[in-house]
Amino acid sequence: MLKRLSHFFTDDKIVFVVILLNAVLLCALAFDLDIQTVHILEWLDFGFIIYFLLEAVFKIRESGWQEYIRMGWNRFDFVILVLSMPTIFALLYGNIQESDFSLIFLFRIVRVVRFFKFLKFIPNMEELLAGIRRAFKASVFVVLAFVIFGFVISMISNKIFGEVAPEMFGDPVISFYNIFKVFTIEGWFDVPERIIESAGWTGQEAFWTKIYFIIIVVTGGLFGLSIVNAIFVEEMVRDNNDDLILKIEEMDEKLDKLLQRDSSSQ
16 A cells, blocks of 8 residues: 555655646646636646655655755755745744745746656656756857857947937947847838837938948847857757767678678689
């Protein structure tokens, strides 16, 4: 009986289903419901917390505290469980102020973050994570250079367009945000058109404003982001490329041996 109970609280498939059901319940709590329905859902949520608490208890019982806390995923689960505790006290002692409900709801939402632990079941997930770490390390300086470039362009844009379009370039922070929007290319043409319309420019002013943003799109959007993406993707798939090169080299060696055998036999 105890073995079946332990299986119910520690089997990854069952835990996965429970996390999904908890996510559905939390989604329901986000709607504007009547008091009685909210109270029922809150007690159901309390049941989910008890389930996750018993999950930790059974895992600690099976492996011991030291072994349990040594695993990264278990530490992750335990922190999420601790952050969920305020919802228990809020439900048991009641008297939640309206201003406190959003904070309590955030503590509840944290539990759904556990869903990401099941990414470990994705095939070759370890290699994928290793590739992501490599990609971040390789692209950090390129990203930093790209950010500095964007900052310089945003400062220049702030000086040029700050007075005529303060809602987009009134200060360096707003300017940087809008320059980054231009870098993404999506809808970039809306920015110069809004500046021209706001300033009432015609002729040369309008022409050079468009040229200015075309240069930004080409340098920052087409080249800048493309370089960052290329380096990131290259590092992520480097293992696959290395494996492919090794296989090609092995095939070349085998082919050379076969050719040598043929020549010697003749």
